[in-house]
Amino acid sequence: MVREMSKEKVYIIPCSGIGKVFGSIGRETAYIVINELAKGKSALECLPLIVKGKKEVIDRLKLNKVIAIDGCPLKCSYNNLMENVGKVDAQFMTTDIVKENRDLRPEPSIFPIGEQTKKLSKKLAEKVAQKVDDLLKQKEEGE
Amino acid sequence: MRKKVGIIACSGEELLGGTLSRAAARIVVEKLRPQATIILCEPLFAAGGLERHGGQGERNFAKEHPTITIEGCEEECAKIAVEKYSGPAAATIRVDEFLKAHPELIPRSREDLGKDGMKLAEIIAEETAKKVDELFISE
Numbered sequence: 153m154v155r156e157m158s159k160e161k162v163y164i165i166p167c168s169g170i171g172k173v174f175g176s177i178g179r180e181t182a183y184i185v186i187n188e189l190a191k192g193k194s195a196l197e198c199l200p201l202i203v204k205g206k207k208e209v210i211d212r213l214k215l216n217k218v219i220a221i222d223g224c225p226l227k228c229s230y231n232n233l234m235e236n237v238g239k240v241d242a243q244f245m246t247t248d249i250v251k252e253n254r255d256l257r258p259e260p261s262i263f264p265i266g267e268q269t270k271k272l273s274k275k276l277a278e279k280v281a282q283k284v285d286d287l288l289k290q291k292e293e294g295e
Numbered sequence: 296m297r298k299k300v301g302i303i304a305c306s307g308e309e310l311l312g313g314t315l316s317r318a319a320a321r322i323v324v325e326k327l328r329p330q331a332t333i334i335l336c337e338p339l340f341a342a343g344g345l346e347r348h349g350g351q352g353e354r355n356f357a358k359e360h361p362t363i364t365i366e367g368c369e370e371e372c373a374k375i376a377v378e379k380y381s382g383p384a385a386a387t388i389r390v391d392e393f394l395k396a397h398p399e400l401i402p403r404s405r406e407d408l409g410k411d412g413m414k415l416a417e418i419i420a421e422e423t424a425k426k427v428d429e430l431f432i433s434e
Contacts, residue, residue: 168306168338170317175336179308183406198307200372203341228338263321 160291161195162241162284163213166221167229168199173258174223176265177246180273181221181280189281193288203232210237217241217287219280242283249276300328300385300427301362303335303373311405312367312390315416318408319365319388322420328427335362341376357381361430363423366390386426393419 166182169175186194201209213233220229220243233240249272250258256275259266265273304320307313324334333356340353356362358381364373365388377384393415402412 166308168308169336170304170306170320171334171336182308187406196309198305198309198313198372199338200305200307200313200341200376201309201370203338204370204372204375206370226339228336232338263318 160288161193162217162287163197164194164219165197165199165229167223169223173260173262173269174246176262177269177273178221178223180265181276184274184277185280189277190284194284199229202236205236213237241287244280299333299360300331300430301335301357301360302332303337303362304365305367305373306337307367310367311402314405314408315390316365316367318416319419322417323423327420327424331427337373354380361385363426385430388423
């Protein structure tokens with residue numbers, strides 16, 4: 153379901169990992185959220201730019217809700233957001249969606265990703281899109 | 296210790312160049328020079344303060360091994376991070392230059408490179424592999 157357009161945006165920051173498929177799940181999840189499930193009310197930013205401290209990006213994230221999606225326990229997205237933006241409004245681990253769906257084993261391939269990986273990403277994207285709605289509602293209600 | 300070259304792609308999710316950099320890095324590490332290269336994670340590498348969470352290994356690797364950066368845009372996040380924390384990058388590959396040099400190849404999108412995009416990623420990867428070879432010869 154494509155949700156309605158809105159002015160406020162929730163920024164989705166996946167971890168950028170390219171060494172393992174768990175990073176790919178995060179990235180694919182983010183694309184599904186911004187292009188399909190929460191189109192118009194969510195957006196992406198490059199994590200490397202956040203790490204670099206690009207001022208206009210940091211300022212934008214400070215003014216909006218931010219969701220981190222991480223693929224490993226080092227939590228690059230979450231930790232870098234905390235370090236550079238000073239807040240994270242919600243966080244997800246791709247490993248959790250894998251644990252919750254034992255029947256879906258993500259293929260190791262990172263380019264291109266496999267069908268099971270896509271299915272897991274869709275499942276996680278549904279959760280993230282729901283969180284987008286929750287955060288926007290929270291913001292509308294003045295928190 | 297057997298010599299390895301680190302490959303660090305900008306990996307930016309928002310831009311087509313980030314996807315191309317990531318695809319090229321994977322092609323080098325998985326197919327073209329699997330024995331000679333290792334992939335480094337850019338945000339883990341660059342993160343200030345991540346040391347306490349265990350991210351120092353990437354920086355130490357780049358201090359002790361030559362590292363090639365693949366940049367998806369003019370911000371050159373990977374190169375800047377390597378130079379800041381580990382020393383000069385051994386080489387820098389700029390995706391923009393390949394996009395300009397191959398106007399006949401039009402990647403579909405950042406989400407899905409399509410046939411042309413993957414062909415372009417292969418060209419970028421081949422150039423990166425040549426740099427890997429040069430680094431092996433030079434030492």
